[in-house]
Amino acid sequence: MTVQDSPTRIETFAAAWEAWHRRKDSALAHEHGFLAVTGLHWLAPDPQRFPDAPGTWSTGHDGVTVVLDEGEELVVDGTAVRGRHRFGVIPERGGVNAVWGDAVIEIAKRGGLDLIRPRHPEHPLRTEFTGTPAYAPDPRWVVTGTYTPFPQPRPITVGAAVEGLQHVYDAPGRIRFRIDDGQALGLTAFNGHAPGSLMVLFTDATSGVTTYAASRALQVEAPGPDGTVVLDFNRATNLPCAYTDFATCPLPPAENRLPVAIEAGEKLPHERKPIA
Incomplete structure (x- = not known):
């Protein structure tokens, strides 16, 4: 043309x-697209808590683990999980999404490092996008x-x-x-x-x-x-x-x-x- x-x-x-x-x-x-991401949290062997995700997160040779508090719940592949949950080893450029209420917690690996990225639909970057x-x-x-x-x-x-x-x-x-x-x-x-x-x-x-x-x-x-x-x-x-x-x-x-x-x-x- x-x-x-x-x-x-x-x-x-x-x-x-x-x-x-x-x-x-x-x-x-999208309600759980990149404009809904509220944080980029790199995981370490020592357990960490983050303000925009439930539980305590860590990573090691066996992959990513979360320990949820009493009353906290994630839905992974359609199944509700409580307490300790192992996501296992995440492949490079791969990821898993866990549902938390109306939010999604992305568990991923980038550059050889494990991370989580919570995605909240009410994040202003998304709601104010024009x-x-x-x-x-x-x-x-x-x-x-x-x-x-x-x-x-x-x-x-x-x-x-x-x-x-x-x-x-x-x-x-x-x-x-x-x-x-x-x-x-x-x-x-x-x-x-x-x-x-x-x-x-x-x-x-x-x-x-x-x-x-x-x-x-x-x-x-x-x-x-x-x-x-x-x-x-x-x-x-x-x-x-x-x-x-x-x-x-x-x-x-x-x-x-x-x-x-x-x-x-x-x-x-x-x-x-x-x-x-």
């Missing part, structure tokens, strides 16, 4: 983008690229929104593209959510100006037989760390810092803008 397309096609393109963006923001603002600002959708930012797989997936270590934390992802290949027939650009890709799909993390010349400084993410459908991929930068999204300090989002690989301004996709959230 190009800017020379008919007004009808451009209107259809914009309507599809609007519907997609509403769905994305709706998921973000949506994510974004550039107006523009077909100019739908770019065709070429995906080249690596001979073997490459483990790549990247930083995180939490200082000192690191993530390791397998990168299956790299995408090369141009914008408006300009300079050659490239992005190292990670695996996406759907089988065969890809995901890229990147910054560009708008980062820290009109868009979130640390990173944006773009989902890419599976490459065609000839390696062709479509990069729709209109659908570049913020990660949860753009809204809350209680996220452990990965940062882009160094080679994914684009030297051009990608004036498309989501902008800096209202929640991160300075208060006058």
